[in-house]
Amino acid sequence: MINRKILIHSIVFSPDGVSTAYLYNDIALGFKKNGYEVVVLTTTPHYNIVKEDSAKQPLCPKLMGLFYESSFNEIRVIHVPLKKYKSTTLRILSFIYWHLFSFFIGLSINKIDFILSPSPPLSIGFVSILIAKIKKAKIVYNVQEIYPDLLINQGGLKSKLIINILKWLEKFVYNNSNAIITIDQLFYNQIKDRLKNLQKLNIIPNFVDTELYKPETKVTLPPVFTDDKSKLKLLYAGNIGFFQDWEPVFYAAKKLLNTNIEFWIIGEGVRKEYLMNRVNEEKLSNIKILPYQNRSLMPAINSFADIHFISISKEMEQEGFPSKVYTIMACAKPMIILTGENTPLFNFLSGKNCSILISDNRNDSFVESIISLASDKNKQFELGQNGYNEIQNFYTKEKVIEQYLDLFEKI
Template identity: 55%
Template sequence: MHKGKKILIHSIAFSPDGVSTAYLYNDIAKGFKEKGYEVVVLTTTPHYNVVESELKKQPLKKRALGLFYESNFEGIKILHVPQKKFKSTILRLFGFVYWHIMAIILGLNEKNVLALLSPSPPLTIGFINLLIGKIKGAKVVYNVQEIYPDFLIEQGGLKSKILIKILKWLERYVYNKSDAVTTIDEIFYKTIVSRFDDKIKLHIIPNFVDTDLYKPLDNSTINLDPHIFPQNNDIKLMYAGNIGHAQDWEPMVQLAIYLKNEPFEFYVIGEGVMKSYVEDKVKENGLKNVHILPYQPRETMPQLLDYADLQFIFMSKEMEGHGFPSKVYTIMACGKPLLVCSGEKSPIVNFLKPIDCAALITTSRFEVKINEMVSFLRRQSKKSLQEMGKKGLEEVDKFYSKDVVVNKYVDLIDNLLD
């Protein structure tokens, strides 16, 4: 047990927000609590994926006339700094600065904090933690989930040479001043290790999946609306998650056009900035084989994954080298195979290649990409896809369950404190 040890987890998203980073850090926080740590979480008010049913389960109580809020997540104190998705750039910037100022005040107000842990993005969260850690004499661990500013530069959203120089300096500062830095994948490790003066600080700790929630289901436990999810012999391909710029949607549309008169159905489930684009393309091409549905509660995800024969993830060129979709683990944990489009040297391909639970399409030539996918799908049966999925399930059970990975975080913090 670790009685008397207190950790402050500082994350831009946490329960009751309904996004992958929140789910990941919910489980990390619970893992530290189960190991006897006192855990406090510093985060924002839900603004990524607000789920009303989750808000009712975890109500936010106003503190200091609404300067911040407090909630309770399974016995863990959560401090929320107000944030909204403003359309105005000035308001977004103001909200961002306000979050950082309040994070410093609330972080310094917490007594006896011995360690701080936070995920990127944003990069500035690491700087705030270093400030709090320095004043409180606490150890600081920074978790690289996405590589910034590389991602912003390659996406084309960041062109200012001065700003790029500042962010690159800030990145190196956070890496080198933190007591430890973790990243999720070997390719991420190779990308950033040269930016460290002391390379021993950098550790690989992968993300994980809650295998109590995500697991293969017996058909008798499936309770989906048969009008929306009919039981038939068609092969069903599914994407469930954020419908945004991190994915490339054109291959999915083209694939559906090629297969519109064959026994294949496509399901796109979620919300995001690219949803209207996908809807317009489906309407424009009269694609009756594509079904676009709203975000579904996390509890129904195992049933949705079980319903589909294959999950698809088509990474956008800008994102493929800098992000690793955590849904890969949940798909594997449910014993389902994947159809993935991404570059040969991207983290997702590097991870999946040796496991043999996914069809990996790595060419950048659009027509070749579509032809390879069509050819792969036409060769498959439900049985062959099930065999692929079993290989992913075996891998998750061995290396990527919640208990295995959370223990790595606990061991890392223990070693720093000892």
């Protein structure tokens, strides 16, 4: 039995209901299953609070609420408060408090062998490195999104001073970590010149829980999911934000308004109100927008849809990889993907024959692909089955967590 302790230092973890939290929940359980002692240092739930999950994992206040503790499948989880205040000043102060208090709590944890921290934010890597240096632990930084590139390309970051500070911080984190993980070859290529020692850089993909996400499920969906066999349902479920390109969706909905094809959009995000207003203004009755659904329902929702679609903004397509791709493939469903060539998502799916990839002439190509795939049930099945086989062969949580464990042993 391995007697080593891993501190997972993440801005989200259970009971927060967001994809990075679910990913790290499974990673923590995988480490525990393989004999490691796991402690998690995170925030109080703030990103996507799921009442059912919060009830199962109550937070117990410590030191009059300066921090909290909970238990996730017998894993100790320490929560330092972080809140989404409307005031920018209060948000910044809460963010600083979380970093400072996390640092001191990290120092109070006995004997840490490894620290694993996912981005974003970059600053979490900085704090983890300080803890690791003092505790004589090894630090592994997992690049899920590339910062500050993402902020710059979004157009929200203009200050040269702040950009230079973040670029310095990025290089500091990369070069003072014992190992860096990227999730694909393009991310690897994008940041490799920012490291002094390229041997630190590793590619470990994300994964899917194939015990949860699978083609057949007996979960009963809420009444809103009326399974009208006369309708062909295209689904997007996830964050509704600036990462997505919504114009091809509106264009296709207009073109297909008087057909049996429906567009289902499920989730929350900063662009949701914009989407709802556009649907109402343009009277697009074939677009249905629903709120976030509990993760336990997602396998059944994935199966409810005939075809899944993901449309990524041209400005953002190099900066991230939507993890929902894995869950769709695990449920054996076909996809129509709008993203540029030589992007993380395009390169991942290219050659796997589980999706239709659209990189040019997005609007008309999207409509044509929908019509073509909608009328070909055999093609739908073939694409879905190919995706399912790919997941089973390479992207189960067991196979990927083994790569994490091999990396820890190597360093």
